[in-house]
Amino acid sequence: MDDDAVWQCLIHEPEGGIRLPVGEGIDLRAWAKQAAQTYLGPSSPRGQVRELASVLTRLAESSELADPTFAYAYVVDAAKAVTAVYEVHDYDGEGYRTPQRLPDLLRDVLPTSPVRRSTEEVSLPAGPGIRVQELQAVDTGSVFKKKTMVESVTYAVLPPQVENVLVFRMSWTNLVFSEALLELAQTLAESLELAEVKEHEA
Numbered sequence: 001m002d003d004d005a006v007w008q009c010l011i012h013e014p015e016g017g018i019r020l021p022v023g024e025g026i027d028l029r030a031w032a033k034q035a036a037q038t039y040l041g042p043s044s045p046r047g048q049v050r051e052l053a054s055v056l057t058r059l060a061e062s063s064e065l066a067d068p069t070f071a072y073a074y075v076v077d078a079a080k081a082v083t084a085v086y087e088v089h090d091y092d093g094e095g096y097r098t099p100q101r102l103p104d105l106l107r108d109v110l111p112t113s114p115v116r117r118s119t120e121e122v123s124l125p126a127g128p129g130i131r132v133q134e135l136q137a138v139d140t141g142s143v144f145k146k147k148t149m150v151e152s153v154t155y156a157v158l159p160p161q162v163e164n165v166l167v168f169r170m171s172w173t174n175l176v177f178s179e180a181l182l183e184l185a186q187t188l189a190e191s192l193e194l195a196e197v198k199e200h201e202a
Contacts, residue, residue, distance in 0.1 A: 005196050007161055009069055009088060011168070012191035014184065020060045020071040020085075028064075032056035040078060051081040059085045074170075074184070076177050084172035084181050086188060093158070093165040102130045102156040105165060110154070112136055122155065126166060126192045129157035133182075148173055153182060155189040161196075168192055 013019070018039060021031055036053035037044070056073055063071040068087035076082040089109070096105040099121050114134040122131045132154045137147040152171035159166055170185040172178070 005161070007194040008197050009090065009166065010191075010193050010195050011070075011088060011188060013072070014074065014188070016075045017072045018056065018075065020056075020063050020073060022060070022063050022068060022071050028060045029053075029057050032060060039075065048079065048081070052078065055081045055083055059083065063087060074181075076172070076174065076181070082174050082177070084170055084177075084184075086168065086170035086185070088192070089167040089169075091165045091167060093163050096165055097158060097163065099128055099130055099158070102158075102165065103132070106132060106154060106156055106167070110167070110169065112152075122189075124155065124157055124190055124192065126157045126194065127159040129155055131155050131189075149175060151175055151178055151181075153185045155185075155192075157189075157192065159194050161194050166192060166194075 018035055021028070032053040033049070035056055036049045040049055040052060052075070059071075059073045063085065066087060066089075068089045071085065071087040074084045074086060076084060091105065091109055096102060103119055112134055114136040116135040117132065119130055119132045122129055134152050134154070136150050136152075138150050139145050140148045150171055150173050152169055154167065154169040157166045157168070168189050170181065170188065172181055
């Protein structure tokens with residue numbers, strides 16, 4: 001392995017995905033309005049555009065706080081602004097470079113309090129790792145607190161090219177789409193790769 005190599009993390013971008021402007025320092029509300037209009041088309045009802053823009057703003061703001069390498073909103077049902085979100089993180093792997101230690105890494109960097117969790121070891125094209133599926137109850141609403149069920153699936157991978165750990169997470173709240181989204185998450189996790197960045201000769 002070339003210690004001086006520069007690696008770029010790549011992932012498949014499915015139809016229905018909207019890349020969130022993480023770390024770009026732009027007006028997220030203005031971006032979301034434009035992104036929703038572009039996704040839905042110029043003849044879409046204003047209410048539908050407004051609703052999708054509101055969801056995209058919230059997802060972009062949340063992703064900014066989580067500080068991923070990159071993040072996407074995946075539109076499941078545009079008419080009802082039903083979305084999932086998926087992110088890829090790049091963490092220092094020191095002390096965690098075995099599949100047995102990866103659950104500890106996830107608890108340290110992405111803490112949750114699930115009502116249900118299952119963990120299994122996996123082998124992906126990007127490297128060995130683990131898959132964690134969780135269901136948790138999250139408080140929503142600022143005045144009248146209510147619980148919203150959030151399902152997520154997380155893959156933590158040990159790529160051989162680097163000493164870091166790649167973490168892919170997809171989450172959603174509309175559980176009726178869980179089966180399809182779990183299949184999509186598996187497809188996306190399998191598409192995760194590190195590609196060497198080649199310097200252009202002058």
